[in-house]
Amino acid sequence: MKIRCILLLCFVLIVGCSHSPTTIEEAMNKSNKSYDEILKTFDPDNKHTVVFYSNDNQYNVGLLKHNRQSWTWIVGTNSYIDPKQDIDWSYCNLNELSPMFVGTVNNKDIRTVVVETRKVKSKAQLIPASDGTVYWYVLLYEPQNPPMRFTGYDAQGQVVYDTGSLDE
Template sequence: MKLYRSVIIFILFFFLLAACSIKPNNINDAMDEAGIKYDQIYRYEDVDAEKLSLVFYGINSQIGVGLVQKDHNTWKWVIGSTIHKKKEDVTLSYLNLDKRVPFLCGIVTNSTIHQLIAEYSVDSETVKKQAEFIELSDKERIWFIKLDKPQRPPIKLTGYKENGDMEWTSN
């Protein structure tokens, strides 16, 4: 009888211990555990082999971007920031989350811009990269470009119409 009781107590203790050590197994759980409030997740974007991901999300009419890291089967919130909205055709923000993930991002409100190109210098050579878009509405899109390493101004942005004609430029 004592062995039976000991086995039952061990099983209960094991389940209690397992329940207390449950870790976030997805990005939403990691955000919840970190106290990050959000209304909607717009997109997850894998970053690198360190199992880092960017998460673009909305909160109270603002756009947030965060960095999460996967460790085995659990996710952990690392850091986040806000993409500023302004009444401009295109906004530009440079972020380097946790000093590991440099990228350019912003909001496009000009619906005629179908392609956005960033131009900057790396080791005295001009680099051009095309932005990826995340549709928010027919009037707003998030754009972002992952960078290989941190950058310094100047960074020139050029927006093109669907037919390839230039529509907007930052310089």
């Protein structure tokens, strides 16, 4: 009985004295990843979390590994936001996750973004930020190759922005 109590006490002390990050924010700070706002997080599986965040006019995507009470930053990518483009986009592939398109909507009339390649046509998930910027992403199941088409629709479903046909 004494041995069990001693082992339990040692375990509690070791866990209690651990300096592992216990939140996504702590893991990002420990990895020197600064951010203005964490926009969205989701778990693609039971071991990883994808975090979308903004920082200094950039749209960033990161992949963290989590187990029990700790978080570890694995990899991240960023893209500069070009406010002159109605729909700004970037393609990224986080190493243990499917590739994705990410971007911003810079035209206030655009309410829906559709991404199309020869293999996929998908409606983007929109993420409104506190500063009024609208971010978007499309998760993919496999890598994509050009050509790519990005179409923006207004609230009535009319095309407001289109990069053109896949055949051009």
